[in-house]
Amino acid sequence: MSTTSHTAFTTRATVVLYLREAKYEFLRLLRTPAFAVPTLVFAPMFYLLFGVLLNRGDPGAASYLMATYSVFGVIGPGLFGFGVGLAMDRERGLLTLKRVQPVPALAPLLAKVGMAMIFAACIGATLLALGLTLGGVRMDATQSALLLCVDILGVMPFCALGLLIGTLVGGNGAPAVVNLIYMPMALLSGLWLPLKMLPAVVGQIAPLWPAWHLGQLGLKIVGQDDGKPAWMHVAVLLCFTAICLFLAQRRLQRA
Amino acid sequence: MPPSSEILASLRSARKSYGKVLALDGMDLQLRSGKVLALLGANGAGKSTAVSVMLGLCAAEQGDASLLGLPPLAMQARRQTGVMLQSTTLPDTLEVGELLAMTRGYYAQPLSVADCVAMAGLAGLLDRRYGKLSGGQQRRVQFAMAICGRPRVLFLDEPTTGLDIEARQQMWMAIRERAAAGCAVLLTTHYLEEAEALADHVVVMQAGRTLAEGSVEQIRERVLQRRIRCTTRIDEHGIAGWPGVRRVQRDGGMLEIQAEPVEPVVARLLAEDPRLSALEVQRAGLADAFLEITRTAEAA
Numbered sequence: 384m385s386t387t388s389h390t391a392f393t394t395r396a397t398v399v400l401y402l403r404e405a406k407y408e409f410l411r412l413l414r415t416p417a418f419a420v421p422t423l424v425f426a427p428m429f430y431l432l433f434g435v436l437l438n439r440g441d442p443g444a445a446s447y448l449m450a451t452y453s454v455f456g457v458i459g460p461g462l463f464g465f466g467v468g469l470a471m472d473r474e475r476g477l478l479t480l481k482r483v484q485p486v487p488a489l490a491p492l493l494a495k496v497g498m499a500m501i502f503a504a505c506i507g508a509t510l511l512a513l514g515l516t517l518g519g520v521r522m523d524a525t526q527s528a529l530l531l532c533v534d535i536l537g538v539m540p541f542c543a544l545g546l547l548i549g550t551l552v553g554g555n556g557a558p559a560v561v562n563l564i565y566m567p568m569a570l571l572s573g574l575w576l577p578l579k580m581l582p583a584v585v586g587q588i589a590p591l592w593p594a595w596h597l598g599q600l601g602l603k604i605v606g607q608d609d610g611k612p613a614w615m616h617v618a619v620l621l622c623f624t625a626i627c628l629f630l631a632q633r634r635l636q637r638a
Numbered sequence: 639m640p641p642s643s644e645i646l647a648s649l650r651s652a653r654k655s656y657g658k659v660l661a662l663d664g665m666d667l668q669l670r671s672g673k674v675l676a677l678l679g680a681n682g683a684g685k686s687t688a689v690s691v692m693l694g695l696c697a698a699e700q701g702d703a704s705l706l707g708l709p710p711l712a713m714q715a716r717r718q719t720g721v722m723l724q725s726t727t728l729p730d731t732l733e734v735g736e737l738l739a740m741t742r743g744y745y746a747q748p749l750s751v752a753d754c755v756a757m758a759g760l761a762g763l764l765d766r767r768y769g770k771l772s773g774g775q776q777r778r779v780q781f782a783m784a785i786c787g788r789p790r791v792l793f794l795d796e797p798t799t800g801l802d803i804e805a806r807q808q809m810w811m812a813i814r815e816r817a818a819a820g821c822a823v824l825l826t827t828h829y830l831e832e833a834e835a836l837a838d839h840v841v842v843m844q845a846g847r848t849l850a851e852g853s854v855e856q857i858r859e860r861v862l863q864r865r866i867r868c869t870t871r872i873d874e875h876g877i878a879g880w881p882g883v884r885r886v887q888r889d890g891g892m893l894e895i896q897a898e899p900v901e902p903v904v905a906r907l908l909a910e911d912p913r914l915s916a917l918e919v920q921r922a923g924l925a926d927a928f929l930e931i932t933r934t935a936e937a938a
Contacts, residue, residue, distance in 0.1 A: 392717070392746050400743050407732060407740050414731035414767075475727035483693045483723075485716040485744045485787070 397487070404490045405497030412498055418463060422502055426456025427509045429575070435517045442519050443607070447577060449514035450601035453507045453534050455574040458594060460502035461538040462561050464495050465545025470557040473549070492546070499538040507534030522605070530604045537597045540620045543627035544593070550634040568594045593623045644671045646791050646822040649692050651701035654846075661687040662698065663846035669791060669822035674813065676837035677826045678928060684846040685826045686724060689795055692824070693721065705791060717745060720789030722780050724796050724826075730769025734760060734779050737768060738786060745787030757812040758782035759805060773800040781809060785816060792816055792823045798832060810835055830925040840924070842931055850931050857927050864900040865926075867892050868917040872910055880906065892916070 412418045434448035472478050472491075481491050511527055514520035522530075545561070552560050569575055571585055572595035578586040589595040596616040602608040647669040654662040661684045669675055677685050690696045692703045694710030705715040728737055735751070738760075742748035755761055758778045763771065768779060777800055784792060794813070798806045806829075813836055817823050827833055833840055833854065840857050842850040850857060869891055877895060878886045882903055885896040897903045900919060907914055 396743075396746070403740060403743050407729075407736055410736070411729045411731050476723060476725050477728065479695060480721070480723055480726045482695060482711070483716060483719070483721045483793075484741065485713055485719075487713075 400487075401490055401493060402497075404486070404494035405501075408491075408494040408498040409501050412460075412464060412468070412502075418467075422456075422459045422463065423505060423509070425459070426452045426506055427513055429455075430510055430513055431517070433575075435513070438518075440519065442521065445514060445518035446520040446522070446605040447602065447607045449510050449518060449520055450530065450605050450607070451574040451598050453510040453530065454537060454594065454598045454601045455569045456506035456510065457499075457503035457534045457538050458541045458565065458569070458597075460499040460506075461541030462545045462548070462565050463558075464499045464502070465542050466548035466552070466561045467545075467554070467557040468495060469546060469549030470552055471554040474554040496539065496542050499542050500535050503534045503538045504531065507531045520605075526604050530601060533597070533600045533604065537600070537620075540593050540597070540624045540627070543624040543631070547627045547631040547634070550631045568592050571595075572598050574598050590619075593620055596620050645669065646671050647692060647703075647705045647824070649688060649698075649701070649703050652688070652691050652698040652703065653700040654687055654691060654696065654698045661846050662691065664701070665843075665846060665848065667692065667824070667841065669824050670839075671790070671820050671822050672817055673838040674817050674823040674825055674836045675839045675841065676833035677824060677841050677843060678830070678833060679843035679849075680932065683843040685843055686795060687846070688843070689793055689824065689826065693719075693793060717787070718790045720784035720787055720792045722777075722784040722794045722797050724799075726780065728768050728776070728779065731767060733765050733767055734771070735764035737779060738764070738782060741783040742786050747788060748786050749788055754782045754786050757785060757815065759808045774802060774805050777801060778805065778809070781812070785812065788819075789816075790821060792821050794823065794825045796826055796828060798827070798829065806832070830928055834924045842928060844932055844935055849935050854924060857931075858921070858924060860927055860931060864896070864898060865920045866895040866897065866900060866904060866907070866918070867920070868907065868914050869893070870907060870911045870914040872907065872914075877903075877907075 430448055430452040434445050434452065438444050438448075469478075478491065482488075507530065511530065515522065515527075544564075548557060548560055548564070572589055572592045573581070573586075574594060578589055596619045599608045599611065599616050600613060603613055645668050649665055649667040652662045652665045653660075665684065665688055667675070667677070667688060677688065679685050687696070691698045692705065692710060694703065694705070703710050705712070706718055708715040732740075738751060738754055742751070742754075749757075751764075755764065758781045760778060760782055763775060763779070768776065771779065777797065781794075781797055784794065792813075797813075798809055801809065810832070813823060813825070817838075825833070825836060837854055840851060840854055841848055842857070850860060870893055872893075874886045874888055874893055877883060877893075880897075880903060882897045882899055883895055884898070887894045895903060904917070904919065907917075
């Protein structure tokens with residue numbers, strides 16, 4: 384058997400390889416209740432409670448919370464999928480196996496990004512559906528599509544942050560570290576409650592958190608943001624992503 | 639089929655240390671097409687480090703490793719290599735068929751699913767989740783993933799740990815088939831009968847060095863003596879002084895005598911105790927040779 388026939392790999396086969404890797408990463412986590420249930424259920428559940436049941440029919444609050452809870456929801460798969468997932472994969476020797484298998488180095492990472500985006504799309508669509516039906520939110524198709532885009536693309540900075548956490552913390556410590564970052568950051572970024580209901584200082588330091596910037600992009604679509612330009616939020620998120628990737632890559636090279 | 643002497647993977651004068659511990663101390667290994675090389679050694683002898691360096695998972699401080707004439711991590715080399723590592727936990731929630739589909743997709747011309755199932759003994763397991771399998775079944779899935787790409791070089795790090803006898807023999811048959819198809823196989827194992835059953839070449843490692851190497855026969859010949867087992871009322875202290883006897887040991891009711899030549903000792907035993915029973919004469923196995931070789935090295 385010749386060497387060429389053994390190793391010839393078409394571009395199409397490579398693309399299929401990447402897609403298959405993402406599909407199995409998604410299936411794998413969808414079947415892990417400890418990941419899938421909190422990820423898919425928490426944000427819609429909070430929205431039903433605070434945005435619908437306790438809201439008494441205020442459409443402004445219903446659309447504000449729909450935007451912020453969808454942002455809160457999509458941060459989860461990025462942080463947990465990467466932070467916890469990667470730390471676990473490393474400990475279980477799965478990354479080592481992938482290094483010796485003929486898998487392009489980026490495929491397992493892009494698979495996790497793909498997985499997080501599919502989860503984000505599910506969470507975003509669920510919240511839109513709840514908001515438009517039970518919440519009494521009025522939005523046109525363009526707004527809905529834009530909000531979904533913010534949700535899906537918005538997972539990227541948190542994938543990068545998760546990647547950094549995954550390279551720093553072991554599999555057992557990762558869930559705690561991720562929760563310690565996720566929950567306080569969501570609250571301090573005004574994703575659970577509008578910032579004006581919290582002490583003024585929380586609002587003043589909010590621009591420090593990447594979740595606040597993503598929240599502002601979501602709120603801009605429903606017309607309830609602070610009025611800063613969208614490009615500024617996008618730029619902050621891109622810089623944040625780049626810094627996390629740079630630190631994670633340095634860390635991976637040392638490991 | 640390629641010529642049987644073609645070297646497909648090698649380790650040359652490799653030196654590697656972890657802190658103050660020298661894991662490889664000028665180690666040489668050569669994997670030849672169509673041949674099974676068994677790497678033996680106690681825990682900590684450096685077997686896994688040798689495998690890691692050959693696969694490019696860690697770099698040697700001196701010396702080098704080559705896989706199919708390429709640096710070990712080159713994609714071209716990896717596409718022709720199958721690996722079963724010792725400590726890998728695959729995703730629990732994926733089904734066996736999905737894991738196989740994912741891995742087959744990494745190779746240009748994989749074996750058919752049916753062939754993988756037959757060779758690794760996965761019949762009836764394809765739709766089971768990996769996490770629900772027994773330890774032995776999980777090893778078989780890992781084996782299927784290692785061979786599914788028709789590799790030219792196969793690394794098997796303790797492949798049959800946790801398998802029952804039937805499953806182990808099935809895996810041995812599959813390893814032999816791969817070797818017969820021209821594959822170069824590196825096998826590390828704790829089961830010496832496994833090396834005895836499969837290996838064309840045996841390398842015994844200790845403290846990062848080759849202690850002995852050769853065919854199973856050659857290694858066995860390093861300990862010439864044979865072993866007599868029997869039930870007898872002759873006093874064992876007396877037997878210890880007989881010509882040719884090297885060691886006498888009582889094992890419950892049985893007496894175990896190591897001797898060379900063995901025939902005069904047997905004759906004398908039968909002459910002195912006509913009621914002697916359960917007589918057996920065994921040739922030293924690889925296990926005895928291995929113990930003898932490593933013990934001699936430790937004593938030196």
